[in-house]
Amino acid sequence: MNYKSGFVNIIGFPNTGKSTLVNSILDKKISIITNKPQTTRHRILGILNKKKLQIILSDTPGFLEKTKNILHKIMMQYIKKSFEDADIILLVTELGKFPKIPIIFYKNLKKIKLKIPIIILINKIDKIGLEFRENILYKTINHWNKIFPKSEILPISALKNLNKDLLMDKIYKLLPKHLPFYPKKLLSDRNNYFFVNEIIRQEIFNYYKQEIPYSVEIKTEFFEKKKNIIYISSIIYVERRSQKIILIGKEQKSIKRLRYFSEKNITSFFDKKIKLYLFVKVYKNWRNNYKKLKNFGY
Numbered sequence: 001m002n003y004k005s006g007f008v009n010i011i012g013f014p015n016t017g018k019s020t021l022v023n024s025i026l027d028k029k030i031s032i033i034t035n036k037p038q039t040t041r042h043r044i045l046g047i048l049n050k051k052k053l054q055i056i057l058s059d060t061p062g063f064l065e066k067t068k069n070i071l072h073k074i075m076m077q078y079i080k081k082s083f084e085d086a087d088i089i090l091l092v093t094e095l096g097k098f099p100k101i102p103i104i105f106y107k108n109l110k111k112i113k114l115k116i117p118i119i120i121l122i123n124k125i126d127k128i129g130l131e132f133r134e135n136i137l138y139k140t141i142n143h144w145n146k147i148f149p150k151s152e153i154l155p156i157s158a159l160k161n162l163n164k165d166l167l168m169d170k171i172y173k174l175l176p177k178h179l180p181f182y183p184k185k186l187l188s189d190r191n192n193y194f195f196v197n198e199i200i201r202q203e204i205f206n207y208y209k210q211e212i213p214y215s216v217e218i219k220t221e222f223f224e225k226k227k228n229i230i231y232i233s234s235i236i237y238v239e240r241r242s243q244k245i246i247l248i249g250k251e252q253k254s255i256k257r258l259r260y261f262s263e264k265n266i267t268s269f270f271d272k273k274i275k276l277y278l279f280v281k282v283y284k285n286w287r288n289n290y291k292k293l294k295n296f297g298y
C-alpha cells in the first residue's frame with residue numbers, strides 16, 4: 001500500500017496564525033481569521049485530499065495561561081484532546097516572540113515528543129524586512145531550541161505561503177502509511193450551519209470592540225435553498241441587554257453593516273446567492289453555563 005493519511009494537529013499561542021495556516025494548506029477558508037486573540041473556539045478539522053494522500057488538519061484555540069470562564073476551560077480541553085490523536089504536531093509560534101508554554105501543555109508536549117514528531121513553525125517571517133530578519137530569526141530559533149532540543153524548526157509565513165512547499169514535504173515524509181480516514185469528498189467535519197455561524201462571528205470580531213466579540217455566540221436556525229438562493233436566518237446571542245443595544249447600534253446602523261458584510265462573506269464562501277436575516281437575543285451568562293454551552297455545540 002502506498003497511501004498516506006494521518007492527523008496533523010495545529011496548536012500554539014493565540015493570534016499566531018494557526019487558522020491562517022490551516023486555510024493556506026487547504027487553499028480554502030474553513031477557519032475564521034481575525035486580528036484579535038481567541039478567535040478560534042472549537043477544534044475544527046479540515047481535510048486535504050490528493051492522489052494517494054489525505055491530510056486531516058486540526059485547528060484549535062490558542063493556549064490560555066488563565067481560564068476566566070467555562071468556555072475557556074472547554075477551549076483548553078480541545079487542545080489537550082488534539083494531542084491524543086496526532087500523528088504530527090505543528091506548534092505555531094511567531095517571529096520575535098519568546099513566550100512560555102503554559103505548564104499543563106508543556107508537560108504534555110514533553111511526554112508526547114517521545115512518540116510524536118513536533119515541528120515548530122516560526123510564523124509571520126514576512127513581517128520583518130530581510131535586512132533585520134536573520135538576527136531576530138536566530139534569536140527566536142534559539143529560544144525554541146532550548147525548550148524543544150532536536151525538534152525541527154521551520155520559519156514560515158502562512159499569510160504569504162513562504163516555505164509552504166518545504167512544510168508540505170516534511171509533513172508528507174512523517175505521515176504514516178494508512179488508508180484515508182474520511183470520504184474523499186469531505187472538506188471538513190463541520191456543516192454549513194457551523195460555517196455560517198463562524199463567518200458572522202468573524203465579522204463581529206472585525207467590527208465591534210472590547211468585550212462584544214467575546215460575549216457573542218451565533219446559532220443559525222434556518223438554511224434552505226430555493227430557486228438558486230440560499231435563505232439563512234441566524235440568531236446572535238449576547239450575555240447582557242446592554243450588549244444587545246451596542247450590537248444593534250443607533251437606528252440599527254451597526255447590525256445593518258454586520259448583516260451586509262456577513263452576507264457578502266457567506267456568499268463568497270458558498271459561491272451562491274445568499275439572503276441573510278439576523279436576530280439578536282440575550283442569553284444570560286452563557287459562557288459560564290455548561291448546559292448553554294452544550295446548546296452551542298461545545
Ligand SMILES: Nc1nc2c(ncn2[C@@H]2O[C@H](COP(=O)(O)OP(=O)(O)OP(=O)(O)O)[C@@H](O)[C@H]2O)c(=O)[nH]1
Pocket residue numbers: 013014015016017018019020021032033034035036037038039040041060061062123124125126127156157158159160
Ligand atoms: N504578517 C503576517 N500576518 C499573519 C500571518 N499569519 C497570520 N497573520 C495574521 O495574524 C492574525 C491572527 O491570525 P489567525 O490565523 O486568526 O491566528 P490564530 O492563531 O488562529 O488565532 P486564534 O484563533 O485567536 O488563536 C491575523 O490578523 C492574520 O492575518 C503571516 O504569516 N504574516
Ligand SMILES: [Mg+2]
Pocket residue numbers: 018019020031032033039040059060061
Ligand atoms: Mg484561530
